[in-house]
Amino acid sequence: MISRRRFLQSSVSLALVPLLPRVALSATLSIRPSWEVFRLSPSFVSFTTAVKTMKAYINTADPNSWAYWVNVHGQLCPHGKAYFLAWHRGFLYNFENQLRLVSGDPTLVLPYWNYYDNPALPYEFLDPTSPLYRGDRKGTNVGSGLTLDAFSDTLTAFQRGKPNAFEPVVEPRPHNNVHNLIGGAMSSIAISPRDPIFWVHHANIDRLWVAWLAAGDGRSQPPINNSYWSGSFQYGSAIASMRRTWTASTSTYLGYQYDNQTLPTSLPPSGYLTRTTSSSLAGAIPVRPASVQSAPLGVARPLVLDERSVSVDVPLTAQDTDRVRSAMLKTDSATAAQEGGPVRVVLDDVRLTGLGEKGGYFYNVYVNLPGPGGAGNPAQAYLLGSVGAFEIGVARMKASMAGGSMPGMDMHAAHGSGARLVFPVTDALRRIWPTRLDRLVISFVRVDGSRQPTRGQTIRIGAFSVEADPSI
Incomplete structure (x- = not known):
């Protein structure tokens, strides 16, 4: 009825x-x-x-x-x-x-x-x-x-x-x-x-x-x-x-x-999923992964993603901190000129490995997750976006169409030019408003859809960087 x-x-x-x-x-x-x-x-x-x-x-x-x-x-x-x-x-x-x-x-x-x-x-x-x-x-x-x-x-x-x-x-x-x-x-x-x-x-x-x-x-x-x-x-x-x-x-x-036109009000039980993956989007804060490298503001570094969750430290100088704080204080209309906003994570030349093409995973991208035992906001407050095989394919298709190529041609392959993905950081910083800002920590938290996720390299990022507009 x-x-x-x-x-x-x-x-x-x-x-x-x-x-x-x-x-x-x-x-x-x-x-x-x-x-x-x-x-x-x-x-x-x-x-x-x-x-x-x-x-x-x-x-x-x-x-x-x-x-x-x-x-x-x-x-x-x-x-x-x-x-x-x-x-x-x-x-x-x-x-x-x-x-x-x-x-x-x-x-x-x-x-x-x-x-x-x-x-x-x-x-x-x-x-x-x-x-x-x-x-x-x-x-x-x-x-x-x-x-x-x-x-x-x-x-x-x-x-x-x-x-x-x-x-x-x-x-x-x-x-x-x-x-x-x-x-x-x-x-x-x-x-x-x-x-x-x-x-x-x-x-x-x-x-x-x-x-x-x-x-x-x-x-x-x-x-x-x-x-x-x-x-x-x-x-x-x-x-x-x-x-x-x-x-x-x-x-x-x-x-x-x-037959059912009502919005969901709860999430299903996580079942076999691990603590890291099941809690990362259900409101609980995922554990901040260990850092694998350092990339100062504006400096690009290669990065490889596999079955692990990882973080990248972005140390900030006193001048960098002032610039980031300035971006947080400005209105959206004053900082909307650059893709991704005044402070952004940029992933250039992103390519899937043969294993990565098969899917079954993605990575949530966070900024400044609290350390183990640290109190904080809901997980969504730190979330910048996600990257997986599907997002990489979308990015490559959009770039192909912008360049006049036929869309949809072999966009799922790892060969050819790499993709570019940009994640805005400024709004997330406004949501969490860190009291200390001597560094940014960008975390890639792995999420899987199988009891036995495959191990090995999935995504190769030619140049990972955190950028800030020079005008701020």
């Missing part, structure tokens, strides 16, 4: 429909269920049959083939920029329509994997006899990559560029983290839809967007007539483009909703 709250939320969403251009609205709404419900329904057979049929068809120019959708994502998807959520909503919508055509089941819908209820990979995806199986996955549990950060009551804006915005938080946490921890194809932006788990993962990300807007309490998106929604989305030559305007409403405009 649908709750009164959910009924009212759906009614509000439907009231917006007449305001929007017409895009194939069903007379009745389809309900996308959780995987746990879907796997016991007759639609499960339709789904697996369609997946098997599409994988066997090798015409990449035809949307009846699985490879068509892999290529569309690798060439056209926006990551780390505006419309990440909206483009993927249209991607799911068009793929779902194709599943119905291939299966012959007009009632077939995409289910979602609610890893906030159960972070273990569903059994059906681990069965070697199933078309849902892939043998290249490295992790089977994504619990260590989950956070409640995106669901904070303070995130009431939607789009990038706005303070306290939802989209730029939900993309790295949990979206990127899930990709990284599963590994294999999922850890590569270029080929991630090869893995059927991609679709139920993204259905859950779409559901979380629906739930975020439905939660209210000041959460809002730009109005329908805002220029933010102008333009269109492309999904390959065989699929008609979709105008962005439909994304200003909830998913009901496209004829579907979810």
Whole structure:
């Protein structure tokens, strides 16, 4: 039975429909269920049959083939920029329509994997006899990559560029983290839809967007007539483009909703995960790893990451300390000219090793974690961002597109030019406001998705540095 709250939320969403251009609205709404419900329904057979049929068809120019959708994502998807959520909503919508055509089941819908209820990979995806199986996955549990950060009551804006915005938080946490921890194809932006788990993962990300807007309490998106929604989305030559305007409403405009449209309020039990990985994102402060080298402010050093968590000491002179303090005291508008802000961690020439390409891990990047036994703020206050195979692939794809190259071409490989990643430090320093500032300590805390994580080098950073604008 649908709750009164959910009924009212759906009614509000439907009231917006007449305001929007017409895009194939069903007379009745389809309900996308959780995987746990879907796997016991007759639609499960339709789904697996369609997946098997599409994988066997090798015409990449035809949307009846699985490879068509892999290529569309690798060439056209926006990551780390505006419309990440909206483009993927249209991607799911068009793929779902194709599943119905291939299966012959007009009632077939995409289910979602609610890893906030159960972070273990569903059994059906681990069965070697199933078309849902892939043998290249490295992790089977994504619990260590989950956070409640995106669901904070303070995130009431939607789009990038706005303070306290939802989209730029939900993309790295949990979206990127899930990709990284599963590994294999999922850890590569270029080929991630090869893995059927991609679709139920993204259905859950779409559901979380629906739930975020439905939660209210000041959460809002730009109005329908805002220029933010102008333009269109492309999904390959065989699929008609979709105008962005439909994304200003909830998913009901496209004829579907979810059986659960509420935000997560707790994290699942960490199970077998280690203390370091399971606590690092659940609010507890991870133990600050031992330092492996020193890199004075503005001086670049190479750095290699493996199965260990490590820190890099950045000693500050008295003049450096004054500059960093000055940046902390300035307003955002006065320090927004440089990518990453006035004080930033810069990772240049970042490359994956052969082991690193396989995924199954990522590293949370923190500044000035307290030492063992030290009291402090919640872990999120120290967090600068994350780096894993997926983030490196995104960075390389964006650089390739900016340089005029064809996007999506071998972006998951370690060969060719290295990636550049920049993490803002100033805002984190404002959050923790260290009383002593004679050094910065940048920590890379390893997070794994397997009981037995692989050992060895995963990421080689040609030049690690902490930079500060000379003007501050």
